[in-house]
Amino acid sequence: MSGPDLSVDLGGIALRNPVLTASGTFGYGTELAPFLDLRRLGGIVTKSLTLEPRSGNLPRRIAETQGGMLNAIGLENVGVDAFLREKLPALHPDVVVVASVFGTEVEQYAEVCERLSTSTRVAGVEINASCPHVKSGGIEFGQNPRLLADLVRGVRRATSRPLLVKLSPNVTSIAEMATVCEGEGADALSLINTLQALDVDVETRRPVLRNVLGGLSGPAIRPVALRMVWQASRAVSIPICGIGGIMNAEDALKFLICGATAVQVGTASYLDPTAAGEIADGIAQWARRRGISRIADLVGTLEIPG
Amino acid sequence: MSGPDLSVDLGGIALRNPVLTASGTFGYGTELAPFLDLRRLGGIVTKSLTLEPRSGNLPRRIAETQGGMLNAIGLENVGVDAFLREKLPALHPDVVVVASVFGTEVEQYAEVCERLSTSTRVAGVEINASCPHVKSGGIEFGQNPRLLADLVRGVRRATSRPLLVKLSPNVTSIAEMATVCEGEGADALSLINTLQALDVDVETRRPVLRNVLGGLSGPAIRPVALRMVWQASRAVSIPICGIGGIMNAEDALKFLICGATAVQVGTASYLDPTAAGEIADGIAQWARRRGISRIADLVGTLEIPG
Amino acid sequence: MTHPPLRVDARVREGRAEGGANHRLRLFVPGFEAFAPGQFAMLSPGAVGAAERFDPLLPRPMAIYRAHGADGGREVEVLYKVHGRGTALLAQARAGDRVRFVGPLGRPFPEAPRGALALLVGGGTGVASLYELAARTRAASGARVRVLLGARSGADLMGLADFESLGVEVVVVTEDGSLGEKGLVTEPLERMLGAESDAIVYACGPTPMMRRAAALAAAGGRRCWVSLENPMACGYGVCLGCAAPRAGGGFVLVCRDGPVLDADIVDWERLAG
């Protein structure tokens, strides 16, 4: 008996199943080798890559909150060249690799995308728009429709690879931001990145994180992520990759029902390095139990009571 | 030996301690009589009141999420007149009562404020700005700086009582919204209201809440609330009442350190009807242990490492 | 008669699996004095321990099954089914654990009129709300009581032995016929309402069961009390989360106006489930 068809098309990236790993939570994939055969996954998204290597923020960089965690890693990464030279070749050729890209100016993003496009191993690029735009004094690209349009336009020119834009949730209207990206030629959207947050140590009266502000991830944010995926999916017709607090197959299915074509698993991999694989398997089992032959048919089936 | 001085001034409302209860989580106060002497609290904020009684949304109205809960009550309330006639007189005269106000047009808000101002028992009004503005097709007053300015201006004319504006967290820049309110004469700000959210039942493929969208509250949102309180407190000089996931005295102290003059306890009262009282007592104990004689001195003492 | 509610940390005396998804929890509740049949408590599984735990966040409403005398408090029993995360975590409670207890809450079942036949109809978890009512009606002079218990199968049935030991007549109905009569518990109810002119119905269970019991009682002109099991956040009237649609418009709060309600005031069409 053949299993359910889990394959989906994420803006031109063919995935064997809808489960990817989220940027910054899975390294460059190689770290997972002792735990997980990456071919169980739809694909992996790398740590966000910059033009030059970055060494990141001073510790403390992470902290736990209730149902979530804060991080301010400071986008430490090996840089795009070392990634292409050292990390990418170490991955099995059957692993679908999406490269996450980060910069402080449009030109940097575009340059990183160009270099990534030289490798046939890069199935697509994901633009991390949750980055402070240096000239605008700290506002994120993803928080301003005009900056976001400039960014997507710039990277769209730089690559013909499938282009995903990862949106910041720290906005009044996610539908507006989604529409901007679609208008500038993005092939798919990823959402959400972390919610901007703060925690304080009452004893020292200092922020827990050295960077003061951090990003909140984990199950705490899942209901916000589901809301945004649903709103974005109604605003655009390009596919969406749902992210935020996915801990198990049921959570992933919720995102599909709300309109996500695929999902990314983030914080869950910290608790359990096999989480993304288990989630992919769990979706298959669920579909089999329900007699669902194509998982793509589930996408966007949320039923709104009259 | 006299205890620490816990009194604070919240925009002209003198509070014996900085702990209030949050609108919609404490009824009209009378329901708590079997559990808690309300005079242990700084004050209470009522369920949001409208001009006419409202019966609210069809169930299901509440659901649990990880570290939080969703609600879509639909602002069921007895209406301002029944509140003044039946609920307010039932409270002990020493209980500080802040009336929360809600409407779908500025005129409704203003009218409710006027009626509330006829009672000397109303220490202040809190404008719930997380309400869809009917003419703008569902966008909340608190999500648009122009709508928010109109609202605050309108209610400021209608009452000379201390005026608190309760902000929606579903915005790109909380500092901008805070500044608008200060400019229009608000005496204090309350933040945050719930984060707009969604949860789904995978079996039925329906939203868990009949209203589809709901508001996320509880410890899950605390780091977001702390961030917004800190950002708002740096943008304005009027006092701030911090709200969001406060479960114990330590949580409340974090808000004070981040710049809140007082706090409101919401979801915690569902788990434990005595929570707000315990938090007020816990703050006193902490201050005593630390040798802090005036709790007001703690406000805004967050130390940012250089 | 109702009793003022307590908010107290109860201590687990015993947590026991009783077959199927059924569990029994025996709690020592300091200061607890009395309750009336149909009242409930809010239990926080895991809130109280060496460290506060917020998963699950909200307390769970549970009928007070019965209470036994003890010094400085009483031992309270709760019968429940493992349904979702909260009850699954409650099932991990062991002797010595603490559980936050807020109760007794809500309005109880009114007493049956003298001489009437009280028909207690329970299905699923609703069975737990009826034990004390059966016990007290049995003990009251002049009242007659018959208990109708329904479940999917015999293994799913809660508390049967307890009811039988009361010496009341118990009719068991299972959907698969594995115990007692095969079918729905409302089928013997219909027969009995036809045969007994002075009956009064007390029902607690799944909404379709209560809806049917209410319709049968109304058709026969009999009084019917139902105890609703709605999702609750607070249990004491401040969150407005437990609203049930009222016949003629608006809502009642299940925790404050109920959980026991006159079946006639419930809008059965708009009630979810």
Next chain:
Amino acid sequence: MTHPPLRVDARVREGRAEGGANHRLRLFVPGFEAFAPGQFAMLSPGAVGAAERFDPLLPRPMAIYRAHGADGGREVEVLYKVHGRGTALLAQARAGDRVRFVGPLGRPFPEAPRGALALLVGGGTGVASLYELAARTRAASGARVRVLLGARSGADLMGLADFESLGVEVVVVTEDGSLGEKGLVTEPLERMLGAESDAIVYACGPTPMMRRAAALAAAGGRRCWVSLENPMACGYGVCLGCAAPRAGGGFVLVCRDGPVLDADIVDWERLAG
């Protein structure tokens, strides 16, 4: 020699309080084979049970204290102090509970050179990282080992009896003088470094202690290995949360490049705590 890590649900054999904030956990870890001194595991308190529990969310890094042979796995012991919420909840674990176990992780302590005197300096929870090193160094031919254990008071000291039963020399130092020498554990270290020309230092404990040990070793031209205890989310190199500043700029990952690091590569000025 390192061993490939497992991700497995371990079963609690015993959780025991050992005075002060100290606790011991004995876990049966299916499939576990071996580990090297200084390696650690990520333990999820409460993640695995009848229902998944996400409070606390993140796993906690804990040194593998020692492991005993058993069929199809090994019994792993962990010694820990109740510090915050996660360890307080871990202390509630009882026999039969399951705990997610990811390990062994990280780089171990290098062996002491033949003939050298290994000075093992432990403070606070750091003591737990040194037991296996003491045991194996003792067993190795040609190595000498001396253990210096520090704590605030005698009651706070972890695992003393275990170290003593190894037959190694143990020097105890407490800040309040309630057991052993009064003072800081780095004081006897300083004396011994002065007296012993062929010493090598292995240190694990609070940052100020390790900083001082590193400085003393460096001043005397001795090799010093430290095992850092940084906050971690993943434990296997993907979150980049555990970064420690590297001398000369940049960072090392404590979970991947450590936890055992050459004291010379740590930037002690920029290291928090």
